[in-house]
Amino acid sequence: xxxxxxxxxxxxxxxxxxxxxxxxxxxxxxxxxxxxxxxxxxxxxxxxxxxxxxxxxxxxxxxxxxxxxxxxxxxxxxxxxxxxxxxxxxxxxxxxxxxxxxxxxxxxxxxxxxxxxxxxxxxxxxxxxxxxxxxxxxxxxxxxxxxxxxxxxx
Numbered sequence: 328x329x330x331x332x333x334x335x336x337x338x339x340x341x342x343x344x345x346x347x348x349x350x351x352x353x354x355x356x357x358x359x360x361x362x363x364x365x366x367x368x369x370x371x372x373x374x375x376x377x378x379x380x381x382x383x384x385x386x387x388x389x390x391x392x393x394x395x396x397x398x399x400x401x402x403x404x405x406x407x408x409x410x411x412x413x414x415x416x417x418x419x420x421x422x423x424x425x426x427x428x429x430x431x432x433x434x435x436x437x438x439x440x441x442x443x444x445x446x447x448x449x450x451x452x453x454x455x456x457x458x459x460x461x462x463x464x465x466x467x468x469x470x471x472x473x474x475x476x477x478x479x480x481x
Contacts, residue, residue, distance in 0.1 A: 348468050352455040359451035364444040371448055372397045373407055374416065374441045377433045387422075387430045416440060 353368055360366045366374075376396045380387050388396070394404040408431050411417040416437035422428030433441065456472065459465040 344464050345468055348459055348465050348472075351459055351465075352452060355455035355458075356448055356451040359447050360444060363447050364440060366440070366444055369397060369399065369407055370411060370416075371441070371444055373404070373411065374433055374437055375445075377417065377431055378438060378441055380432065387432075389428065390431075393431065411437065 356371075357368045360368060360371050364371075373393070376388070376393060390401055390404060390408075393408075394401045397404060397407075399407065408417055408419070412419060412431075416434055417431050418434055419429050419431050422430055456469050460469040
């Protein structure tokens with residue numbers, strides 16, 4: 328394959344379209360969350376991921392798992408956790424079985440804010456997808472996103 332190979336060109340164009348769709352959706356949601364709840368997309372995502380933890384075996388995520396879930400480096404995730412902890416939305420505590428491990432939980436204030444912000448996130452997502460669907464390059468990607476099913480936990 329060469330740099331001018333049609334298959335590579337199509338692949339590159341597809342990736343650019345996917346990146347454009349992601350950027351537009353994220354920017355739209357960011358504006359809505361910031362305006363109504365003083366939350367960034369990353370902060371919302373972190374609260375959402377951590378709110379899904381449970382107390383059973385494997386129920387709490389290690390920081391690496393959290394970082395992977397919110398698509399940030401571990402250091403960026405730690406800074407994000409610290410910011411939300413400073414706002415009283417998260418709290419950290421030592422793992423009861425491994426004193427080296429630190430877990431993070433959403434506080435009642437964090438859960439309340441997440442509950443208030445979830446409809447804003449969902450509405451902004453729908454608006455961004457509807458807008459993107461009017462673009463012929465993005466419409467097939469929007470249809471693909473709309474047909475995706477959430478993975479069933481194992």
